[in-house]
Every structure is written in C-alpha cells, then in structure tokens.
Amino acid sequence: MVPAGGENRAAATSAAMPSKGRATLRDVALLAGVSHKTASRVINGEPGVTDAKVAAVRQAIAKLGYRPNFTASSLRRAGGRIAAIAAVLEDVSNPFSSALHRALEDVARERNVMIFAGSVDEDPERERALIDAFTARQADALVIVPASANQRYLADVINAGTPVVFADRPPVGVDVDAVLSDNHGGAAAAVHHLVAHGHRDIAYLGDLRTITTAQQRYQGFREALADHGVRPQPDHVVHDLHTESAARDAAARLLAGPTPPTALFTSQNLVTIGAVRALRDHDRQHQVALVGFDDFPLADLLQPAVTVVAQNPAEMGRLAASLLFRRLDGEHWMPTTHFVPTTLIQRGSGEVIGPHA
Amino acid sequence: MVPAGGENRAAATSAAMPSKGRATLRDVALLAGVSHKTASRVINGEPGVTDAKVAAVRQAIAKLGYRPNFTASSLRRAGGRIAAIAAVLEDVSNPFSSALHRALEDVARERNVMIFAGSVDEDPERERALIDAFTARQADALVIVPASANQRYLADVINAGTPVVFADRPPVGVDVDAVLSDNHGGAAAAVHHLVAHGHRDIAYLGDLRTITTAQQRYQGFREALADHGVRPQPDHVVHDLHTESAARDAAARLLAGPTPPTALFTSQNLVTIGAVRALRDHDRQHQVALVGFDDFPLADLLQPAVTVVAQNPAEMGRLAASLLFRRLDGEHWMPTTHFVPTTLIQRGSGEVIGPHA
DNA sequence: AACTCTCCCGACATCGATGTCAAAACTTGC
DNA sequence: GCAAGTTTTGACATCGATGTCGGGAGAGTT
Known part of the structure; x- marks a missing residue:
C-alpha cells in the first residue's frame, strides 16, 4: 500500500x-x-x-x-464578493471624473478592493451597457454618474442587494443613496457675488439641459437673481453648450451683441474655458466679470485668474465610497442624499467691478 | 409518471x-x-x-x-476570458494617465471589454499589489506603466500566457511589448529649439531619476547640448523634482542665483507648471525661455503661452490596446518596442530670444 | 401499425476553489 | 500495550454556468 x-x-x-x-x-x-x-x-x-x-x-x-483564482473562489465563498466595485463615470479622462475616480480608489485601496471604470459620454445606452457589463462581472457595488433620464432599469440590480450610490447627479425612478454638489446654492453664491460687485446684467452660459446638475445650477442662478429683483435678459441665457468651442462661440456672440452683459456665469468647466477664450479674443477679460462653476487646473494662472465655485469631487468620491462600504459591511438605512458644499474661490475674474457698484 | x-x-x-x-x-x-x-x-x-x-x-x-454571472461562465468557457483588462497607471487622476486610460477604454469598448484601473503613485510595492490583485481577478491582459526598478516578478504572469504591454516606460528584466514616447528625441528637439533661439545656458529641471523617462529626457538634453558644443552648468541641473512646489522652489533658486540661466527645460508636467509659477513670481516670464516636456490643458491660455514637447498619450493607449488585443486574438510575434513621436508645439514661452541669437 | 430517423432535451461531468465531515494518523493516559 | 482523545487529512458536495452525450418523443416512411 x-x-x-x-x-x-x-x-x-x-x-x-x-x-x-x-x-x-x-x-x-x-x-x-x-x-x-x-x-x-x-x-x-x-x-x-x-x-x-x-x-x-x-x-x-x-x-x-x-x-x-480569486474569481473562482468568490463563487464559493459566502456572499460571493470579488472585491471590486464599478465606477460609471462621465469620462474617465476629464478632471472631475478622474478626481472622483481617484478618491474612490483611495478608499477602496484600504480594503484591497479594485475598481472597474468606464465612461458614459452622456449616452444613456452606454450607461446601461456599462452597468450590465459590470454587474455581469459581479462587481460588488456601483458608483454611478447617470446620463439617462431615469434609472428604473436598476431595480433588479438593487433588489439583488448590490449597493448603489449615485454621484454628482440625483437618481430618478429609483431610491438609492446619492452624493451631490450643492449646485443650487453654489450657483446662487456666484450670482450674489457678482451682484455684490455691481453687476445686474449677468449672462448664463449652461450645459445640456438634460443634465440635472445644469438644471439645478440654472435654477440657482435664476432664483438668486430674483432675490435681487432682477430678471435675466432672455437673450443672455444660452443653454445646451457642451463643448469648449460651442461655449466660445456663444460667449463671442453675447460680447458682440448690442447690449453685452457685464458679467458671465458659466455652469461648467469647458464652458468656462470657452468663455475665457472668447473674452480674451475680444480683449474684454478685464472689463467683463466671469464666475465659473467647477474649478479647473491652472485657473489661478490665467490673467485674470478665474473666480470659480469649486466643487469637491474628491470629497464626493470619498463619501460615495464610504457609503458603499458601509452597506457592504451590512449596515442598513433608508437611502439618503448627501450634499457636499461648494466653495467660492475669488481669484480676480469675478471681482471685476460692474456698473452698479 | x-x-x-x-x-x-x-x-x-x-x-x-x-x-x-x-x-x-x-x-x-x-x-x-x-x-x-x-x-x-x-x-x-x-x-x-x-x-x-x-x-x-x-x-x-x-x-x-x-x-x-459572467464570472462563473468564464470559468467553464474555453480560455476563461472575463473580457476585462487591467491598467496599472501612475495616477488615474493625472491628465497623462487618464488620457491613456481613456484611449484604452475606447479600443476595449469595441469588443465589450471592461477596464480595471489603478494608481501606482511611483510606489513599487503598490505596483506589485495592483498586478497581483488584477491577475487574481483574472484580468485577460495588462497595460502597465511601471514604477519599479525591474519587473522580473512578472515572469509567472507572462508564462501563464497573459498578454502584457508596457506603456510610457520600458520593461526591465522581462521581454514584453512596449509603447514609449520618444523621450530622448523630444528632449533633444526642445534643446535644439532653444539653442536656435539664441540660448546656451539652459537649465534642466527634472523628475525623479528613478523614473526611466526622466533619465531618457535628461540624456536627450545632454546630448543635444553636446551637439552644439555646450556643457550644461552643473548647478543649473536639478533632478528629483516630483511636485509642483518642489519645482517652483528649485526654479526660484535658479532665477535668484548669481548667473541665472536664460532658458529652462522642464522634463515633466508638474515641473513645468512649477517653473511657470516661479517665472511669474519673479516677473521673468518674458525674459527667460521655457520649454516643457509633456503638454497640459490651458498651456495655450497662459501668458506667455507655454511651448511644449507634446506626447501623445491617446495614441499610446490605442497602440497598447491594439497590441494586447492582437495577442488575445492569438497572434504571435517577438516582443517589440514601439515609439510614439513627440511634437514640439511653439506657443511663445519657448521663443523668447536669448543672448546668442 | 410498426419502424426508422430526426430532433430536442436533460442528467452528468467540469471549470477552480472552499466548506463539511468522517476516517486516518497521531498523541496521550492508564 | 491498548483505549481514548486529539490532530490531520482528503473524499465529497457546492458555487453558477457550459460542453457532452445517451435517451425519449415526435414525425415521417413503408
């Protein structure tokens, strides 16, 4: 034997x-x-x-x-976790998304959890395709920056017990945790700031109206103006600018118009940069005030440096990740929306004095 | 019955x-x-x-x-592919890494392949930990921007048949495909450009010498100067600058020195920006020339706009991904290094005239 | 009506790993 | 030197899904 x-x-x-x-x-x-x-x-x-x-x-x-083979062992292990979460972002290469991504990674790293990342590019079909692909690969949890009009299709995923957190934009048609910037308040702060510096004719240059954050920023803009008894001039409100060049053209048109605005509020990164270019093209950057929503690298090195309402994508990412992990750890609570404050950073462009000072 | x-x-x-x-x-x-x-x-x-x-x-x-459950079915399916590849990047939130990441995603998307991404932060241990985690999760292939001194530890992964491509930095101790910028040639082009504009005393401000690309850029710098019969002044060569503030301080020290250089060559993004700040601090931005290696957003909006040797991270990502997929499709060839050309973009800061024009 | 011949179906084994549990090997105590 | 107790061990079932293949139902033929 x-x-x-x-x-x-x-x-x-x-x-x-x-x-x-x-x-x-x-x-x-x-x-x-x-x-x-x-x-x-x-x-x-x-x-x-x-x-x-x-x-x-x-x-x-x-x-x-x-x-x-971690994959194989997760099949057998209780709970079947693969120690990976998925991030469905707008575009992994834009600064906001990648800062969010990085913050998720930093929290996940402490637990040896890896990250799947994908870019939606404002395409609802791509959003669903990514979520399907990530759930098919057994991602333990999802962080989603949605682009679709509603996310009812997530019901199955949520019922199956997969934690989901929305970041930057609120969920529609499903009830899940969300981590959002204070878009309304931030936009209002920008307007109050401009009004305090003597501006009344403030133009709004905004992103696609399908994007909830753009809607909220526009609301904040309108309401803050109304607080001062001002109604925006209809032709000084331009929506649906989604690229730098579209924003540049729109701003150029405003500046070349018969009664140009004395200040601009731009609701997003690329729009702000497009506006900076237009102001520069017309050499009006020291005459027309500008406050942009969302900070961007080197904003402080431009002349004038650009005043912005800064979001805090890193904090949003950390918060989103910590909510996911608490749920993965078995905690339970009613889905909640968390607001991350914005900060007005005065750098110069927003402090150009207007006619009503 | x-x-x-x-x-x-x-x-x-x-x-x-x-x-x-x-x-x-x-x-x-x-x-x-x-x-x-x-x-x-x-x-x-x-x-x-x-x-x-x-x-x-x-x-x-x-x-x-x-x-x-895609994970479970991949266990049984021939080849056991999970249709996911891993990107081991320097930092998912920096522009170079995220552009590379995005290009990988664009190629992978056509095949419904997802991407795991992680940040190494120049930490060799983190590099190994990420690669272990990704291979444990059965990533079908790896794109690696290495931070370690050698990657012999990859032998097992490669022997197991997992395609690996290095991006931005060459492999050491293993024989795999690589996609690199022409660091040497790009740095040399910057020097030739500065010399042609009348500069002889060109300072070098460089990243950590442990990083191969920094070494190559320094080599290109030295050799191009030598071509013109010039030797760099020893105290105008500063290595190991890895943050914006370190670069700013180093540049400030040079500018405040007894014989400040008439031009600066900065070997990396953050170093370039640090140098811009220092020049601005001393109000020398129109007297001292500057050429940076690696382009960055808004470089064209600064005053003067910054002349750079642009890399092409998107092309590097596309190429890396296509190499991986060709191997996954069963093609075989000897590991090869591919060079992606750099482009000198003249914007102003590099065209400041020097004393020998 | 009996007999092929398709065609469809489902029991079984398998992928790589882990939880269960009873048998085997060991130790200890008397 | 033997029984009792303890430690080690490996056969077996399982996770979710797919490949294999023999058997059964139905259709078509004579």
Missing part, C-alpha cells in the same frame, strides 16, 4: 508541471503530494497542517508560479 | 422566486419548468429549443430580473 501510494505521487509529480496556461490549486496539490483541500488550507493560512506539508505546498506554489 | 413530473414542476415553480440575492440560471429553469441546460441554451441563443420553452424561459428571466 505505501509503495503504491508513493508511486502514485511520483507519477503525479512528474505530470504536475503544466507548460501552458495558469497553474491551478490542483497542480500545486499534485506537485506537493497532498490533496487540493490541504493545499487550500496552506494558502488560506488555516490551521491543522503539518509543517512538512506546509513547506511542500509552499515550494510547489513557488515552483509553479501559482496564483489563486 | 407524467402526473408526477407535472407535480414536481408545479412545486418547483412555486419555490422559484428567491426574495434575496441574485437570481441564478437554476432559478430561471425552475420557474420556466425546464432544466438549467435548456435555460442556458435559450440565453446563449443556441438552437434546439421549442418556441414554447423559449418563451417560458424568456418570461422567467424577465420576471426574476436574471442576469448571467
């Missing part, structure tokens, strides 16, 4: 070096001359294995370059 | 709505009154299923909100 066992093991050993493909636990066990369960024990540091066998298994692992 | 079968199915049906957790193929099959293999056939569009059963399965899928 014992010799027979020895023979088996010797035979197994000689067959245990797979030249192609990845070594599996079975290969390790064969090479080490133990059962795969024992090898599993060694790998997971479970007690109850002789030192000699531990050493044999370790050696086999090193020799084969074995790496456990 | 037939009645018994009918009873079983009825019983199964009534038990087939799991209230918690995700519905599985088994749940679908039970609800539809078919075997799980038949349900699998319907889902994968395989022939050989009655219309009536197809309809029953479809209905069950809709009712349960069933979503296939």
Whole structure:
C-alpha cells in the first residue's frame, strides 16, 4: 500500500508541471503530494497542517508560479464578493471624473478592493451597457454618474442587494443613496457675488439641459437673481453648450451683441474655458466679470485668474465610497442624499467691478 | 409518471422566486419548468429549443430580473476570458494617465471589454499589489506603466500566457511589448529649439531619476547640448523634482542665483507648471525661455503661452490596446518596442530670444 | 401499425476553489 | 500495550454556468 501510494505521487509529480496556461490549486496539490483541500488550507493560512506539508505546498506554489483564482473562489465563498466595485463615470479622462475616480480608489485601496471604470459620454445606452457589463462581472457595488433620464432599469440590480450610490447627479425612478454638489446654492453664491460687485446684467452660459446638475445650477442662478429683483435678459441665457468651442462661440456672440452683459456665469468647466477664450479674443477679460462653476487646473494662472465655485469631487468620491462600504459591511438605512458644499474661490475674474457698484 | 413530473414542476415553480440575492440560471429553469441546460441554451441563443420553452424561459428571466454571472461562465468557457483588462497607471487622476486610460477604454469598448484601473503613485510595492490583485481577478491582459526598478516578478504572469504591454516606460528584466514616447528625441528637439533661439545656458529641471523617462529626457538634453558644443552648468541641473512646489522652489533658486540661466527645460508636467509659477513670481516670464516636456490643458491660455514637447498619450493607449488585443486574438510575434513621436508645439514661452541669437 | 430517423432535451461531468465531515494518523493516559 | 482523545487529512458536495452525450418523443416512411 505505501509503495503504491508513493508511486502514485511520483507519477503525479512528474505530470504536475503544466507548460501552458495558469497553474491551478490542483497542480500545486499534485506537485506537493497532498490533496487540493490541504493545499487550500496552506494558502488560506488555516490551521491543522503539518509543517512538512506546509513547506511542500509552499515550494510547489513557488515552483509553479501559482496564483489563486480569486474569481473562482468568490463563487464559493459566502456572499460571493470579488472585491471590486464599478465606477460609471462621465469620462474617465476629464478632471472631475478622474478626481472622483481617484478618491474612490483611495478608499477602496484600504480594503484591497479594485475598481472597474468606464465612461458614459452622456449616452444613456452606454450607461446601461456599462452597468450590465459590470454587474455581469459581479462587481460588488456601483458608483454611478447617470446620463439617462431615469434609472428604473436598476431595480433588479438593487433588489439583488448590490449597493448603489449615485454621484454628482440625483437618481430618478429609483431610491438609492446619492452624493451631490450643492449646485443650487453654489450657483446662487456666484450670482450674489457678482451682484455684490455691481453687476445686474449677468449672462448664463449652461450645459445640456438634460443634465440635472445644469438644471439645478440654472435654477440657482435664476432664483438668486430674483432675490435681487432682477430678471435675466432672455437673450443672455444660452443653454445646451457642451463643448469648449460651442461655449466660445456663444460667449463671442453675447460680447458682440448690442447690449453685452457685464458679467458671465458659466455652469461648467469647458464652458468656462470657452468663455475665457472668447473674452480674451475680444480683449474684454478685464472689463467683463466671469464666475465659473467647477474649478479647473491652472485657473489661478490665467490673467485674470478665474473666480470659480469649486466643487469637491474628491470629497464626493470619498463619501460615495464610504457609503458603499458601509452597506457592504451590512449596515442598513433608508437611502439618503448627501450634499457636499461648494466653495467660492475669488481669484480676480469675478471681482471685476460692474456698473452698479 | 407524467402526473408526477407535472407535480414536481408545479412545486418547483412555486419555490422559484428567491426574495434575496441574485437570481441564478437554476432559478430561471425552475420557474420556466425546464432544466438549467435548456435555460442556458435559450440565453446563449443556441438552437434546439421549442418556441414554447423559449418563451417560458424568456418570461422567467424577465420576471426574476436574471442576469448571467459572467464570472462563473468564464470559468467553464474555453480560455476563461472575463473580457476585462487591467491598467496599472501612475495616477488615474493625472491628465497623462487618464488620457491613456481613456484611449484604452475606447479600443476595449469595441469588443465589450471592461477596464480595471489603478494608481501606482511611483510606489513599487503598490505596483506589485495592483498586478497581483488584477491577475487574481483574472484580468485577460495588462497595460502597465511601471514604477519599479525591474519587473522580473512578472515572469509567472507572462508564462501563464497573459498578454502584457508596457506603456510610457520600458520593461526591465522581462521581454514584453512596449509603447514609449520618444523621450530622448523630444528632449533633444526642445534643446535644439532653444539653442536656435539664441540660448546656451539652459537649465534642466527634472523628475525623479528613478523614473526611466526622466533619465531618457535628461540624456536627450545632454546630448543635444553636446551637439552644439555646450556643457550644461552643473548647478543649473536639478533632478528629483516630483511636485509642483518642489519645482517652483528649485526654479526660484535658479532665477535668484548669481548667473541665472536664460532658458529652462522642464522634463515633466508638474515641473513645468512649477517653473511657470516661479517665472511669474519673479516677473521673468518674458525674459527667460521655457520649454516643457509633456503638454497640459490651458498651456495655450497662459501668458506667455507655454511651448511644449507634446506626447501623445491617446495614441499610446490605442497602440497598447491594439497590441494586447492582437495577442488575445492569438497572434504571435517577438516582443517589440514601439515609439510614439513627440511634437514640439511653439506657443511663445519657448521663443523668447536669448543672448546668442 | 410498426419502424426508422430526426430532433430536442436533460442528467452528468467540469471549470477552480472552499466548506463539511468522517476516517486516518497521531498523541496521550492508564 | 491498548483505549481514548486529539490532530490531520482528503473524499465529497457546492458555487453558477457550459460542453457532452445517451435517451425519449415526435414525425415521417413503408
């Protein structure tokens, strides 16, 4: 009997070096001359294995370059977590999205959780496709910056128990946690600031009206003006600017008009930069005030430096991630919307004095 | 017998709505009154299923909100691909990394392949941890921007047949495809440009010398100067600047020195911006020339606008991704290094005239 | 009506790993 | 030296899904 066992093991050993493909636990066990369960024990540091066998298994692992298949083990493990969450972002390469992404990563890193990231590009179909792809790959949780009109299609995902947090834009048709900027308040702060510096004729240059944050910023703009008894001039309100060049053209048109505004409020990054270019083109950057929503790199190095209502994408990412992980840890609460404050950063362009000072 | 079968199915049906957790193929099959293999056939569009059963399965899928577990099926499918690749980047939130990331995504999207992304932050341990985590999760391929001194530890991964491409920095100790900027040539072009504009005393402000690209850019700088018979002044060469403020301080020190350089060559983004700030602080931005390696947003809006040697991260990402996918498609070739050309973009700061014009 | 011949279906094995549990090997106590 | 107790071990079932293949139902033929 014992010799027979020895023979088996010797035979197994000689067959245990797979030249192609990845070594599996079975290969390790064969090479080490133990059962795969024992090898599993060694790998997971479970007690109850002789030192000699531990050493044999370790050696086999090193020799084969074995790496456990986390995916396969998550199939069996309770809860089936793969220790990866998904981020459905607007565009991984834009500064806001990538700052959010980075903040998620920093929180996830502490738990050895990896991140799937994808760009929606304001395309609702792409949003669904990404979410399908991430859930099919068993992402443990989702952070979503939605582009679609409503997200009822998420019901199944949520019912299945996958934690979902919306970031930057509120959920529509589903009830989940959300982490949003104070868009309304931030826009209003910009308007109050401009009014305080003597402006009444403030133009609004805004992003696509399908984007909730653009709507909220426009609301904040209107209401703050109304607080001062001012109604925006209809032709000084331009919506649906989604690229830098569209914004530049729109701002140029305003500046070349018969009664140009004395100040501009731009509701988004690229729009702000387009407006800066237009002001520069017309050499009006020191005459017409500008406050932009959302900060951007180098805003302080322009001349004049650009006054902005800064969001805090890093804080949003941290908060979103911590909500997800608390749910993954088993905490329960009613879905809640969290607002992250905005900050008015005065740099010069917003402090150009207007006619009513 | 037939009645018994009918009873079983009825019983199964009534038990087939799991209230918690995700519905599985088994749940679908039970609800539809078919075997799980038949349900699998319907889902994968395989022939050989009655219309009536197809309809029953479809209905069950809709009712349960069933979503296939891609992870589990990849276990069984030949090759075991999970249709996800991993990007090990310097920092997902910096413009270079995120442009690379985005380009990878664009290529991957055409194949419905998702992307894991992670930030190394120049930490070799983090690099290994990320690669371990991604391979444990069965990423089909890896794009790596390495931070470590050598990557011999990748041997197992490569032997297992996982395609690996290095981007931006060359592999050391392993033989894999690489997609690099022409760092040497780009730096040399910057120097030639400055010399042509009358500069001889050109300072070098560079990133950590552990970073290969920084080494190559420094080499290009030195050799191009040598071509003109010029040796850099030792105290006008500053290495190991890895933050904007370190670069600003270093540039300030140079400008305040007894014989300040007439031009600066900065080897990296943040260093360039730090130098811009220092020049601005000393109001020398129109007297001292500046050429930076790597373009950055708004460089054209500064005054003077910043002349740069632009890299092409998007092209690097596209190329890296296409190499990976060709290997995943089964193509074979010897590992090759591809160089992506750089472009000198003249914007003003690099065209400040020097004393030898 | 009996017999092929398709065609469809579902029991079974499998992917890589882990939880269960009873048998085997060991130790200890008398 | 033997029974009792403890530690180690590995066969087995399982996670969710797919490939294999023999068997059964139905259609078509004579």
